[in-house]
Amino acid sequence: MRLDPKLAARIAGDVGLWQDFNDICDCGGRLAGTQSERRAFALLRERVQAASPANSGRSIPVTYNGWTAKKAVLRLHDGSEAACHPLVRTIATGKEGLTAEVIDLGRGTPEEFATHADEIAGRIVLVRHELMFAAGTIHRRRKYDMARERGAVGFLIAGPLPGNVVAGSSGRDGGHGIPALGIAPETAARLARTAHGWPTATLLIETVETAAETESLVYDYPGRSDDWVVLSAHVDGHDLAESAMDNGSGLAAVLSVVRALSPEVANFRRGLRVMFFSVEEWALTGSAQYVAALGEIDRAKIALNINLDSVAGSPDIAALTSGYASVEPFLLMVAAQNGHSLRTVRPLMINSDHANFALSGIPAIRLVAGFDDPTANLRVVLTPADTRDKVAQSELRQAALLTAALVAAACNAGPSEAAAWRAH
Incomplete structure (x- = not known):
């Protein structure tokens, strides 16, 4: 041998x-x-x-x-824009974008989704991207699917590297989906819930889909x-x-x-x-x-x-x-x-x-x-x-x-x- x-x-x-x-x-x-x-x-x-x-x-x-992203913008509740990257095959938003409250589910485990099941519908779910090459990793596509299945209207995933957004696929092949962006960890920190309530964010995504x-x-x-x-x-x-x-x-x-x-x-x-x-x-x-x-x-x-x-x-x-x-x-x-x-x-x-x-x-x-x-x-x-x-x-x-x-x-x-x- x-x-x-x-x-x-x-x-x-x-x-x-x-x-x-x-x-x-x-x-x-x-x-x-x-x-x-x-x-x-x-x-x-x-x-x-x-x-x-x-x-x-x-x-x-x-x-x-086929899919191409023409535009991706993430606007935070204070009116500022944060760096973002569209996940592959994310759906587009309307021309005015999608504005909703953001619920931070941390790592985004099945247990976290289950615990907050009654709070997800109508909101944008925020989770963390994990080291993909590790035992027990929960893949981004699974988190996206759990968010979509529980009625979330949008999806944000924060990367591991300060100052850097994260890429990846949404896993969607066609049909129904929710708008999805990769963001930097600093942006996720700005979207934490406070005593004033859930923060809001606006996602604006333009795409072209074709065979x-x-x-x-x-x-x-x-x-x-x-x-x-x-x-x-x-x-x-x-x-x-x-x-x-x-x-x-x-x-x-x-x-x-x-x-x-x-x-x-x-x-x-x-x-x-x-x-x-x-x-x-x-x-x-x-x-x-x-x-x-x-x-x-x-x-x-x-x-x-x-x-x-x-x-x-x-x-x-x-x-x-x-x-x-x-x-x-x-x-x-x-x-x-x-x-x-x-x-x-x-x-x-x-x-x-x-x-x-x-x-x-x-x-x-x-x-x-x-x-x-x-x-x-x-x-x-x-x-x-x-x-x-x-x-x-x-x-x-x-x-x-x-x-x-x-x-x-x-x-x-x-x-x-x-x-x-x-x-x-």
Whole structure:
């Protein structure tokens, strides 16, 4: 299970890894439907083609409900305006905006929503954005849904970083929703209830919604059988910054693995399928469509999905194993034999493209850096601070080396071992 030393040396000395990462960041935040996203896809095509000239890959069209924010304003009760950012696919307000009282539910747990159930209807709910890479995290989309279901007329979520608003998706795909904005923690402090009563705020949001299309890129490198290991990463991000950790780091690591392993896969037991998804930030849409289109036979041929999402920004990497307990000994053994420290986290976390594979019965993991570490740079993901300076070259190299070792071992694992991975 140890990666061939020549392949490990190839990745360790891969000058293209850091160049790819910076070039991906140069594309911008890569919000789905923008020129930034399209530049990133063009770059990925170019780099994969350079690594394996004979493999032109294929593009799978992905249709989705497109959305663009034209204007977002948050006006506080004293008439001042505060910085804000519209959550992806928020609905628009009327031209005059939406004015209502604000109820601060703190973290926004189910218990807090239940306790204040009689006070939510007709008000704007304010909650806090949490470290996404942690056990027990309550995702923003769940908080949004709880607010909407209890009759809130608007939604505000405060980010963790002083002086910075927060981005993210509302999770709405179409139809009913409530206006939703990300704000800075200082703004949330100004919206606290006082002896004078509930504060008020005005949300003014203008959007355009239309049918849109993006793509998933697929590159197949056949092995000795018609079974596959899928290595995936998502292309899209947000327009607040460079989306460097999330997920420029994963894209760059995948490209390095392709350069190192693609010439060797023909000798592997299983083939390697490399996939670049988009609209991941929009409720995992690209991978959801891909998995839904797979027939039963094609699903059975995928032994494992290894999904890279935010794999740098901390030297500590975890594997989210999606409830597939039998995968964990394999992962830990490969990591140990290749000199890597790896933590495994078992509960299914629906926070990246691996979740769609796992929910369809395909063993799937997500590699992520900084899990459960509130001091790691990953804490600023989805803020304007998700920039390339948060990533160390050593972290990126480590992620690529670990990924290559896991991919090679999974491609060569025996049939009985791979069959066991499917057990929950």
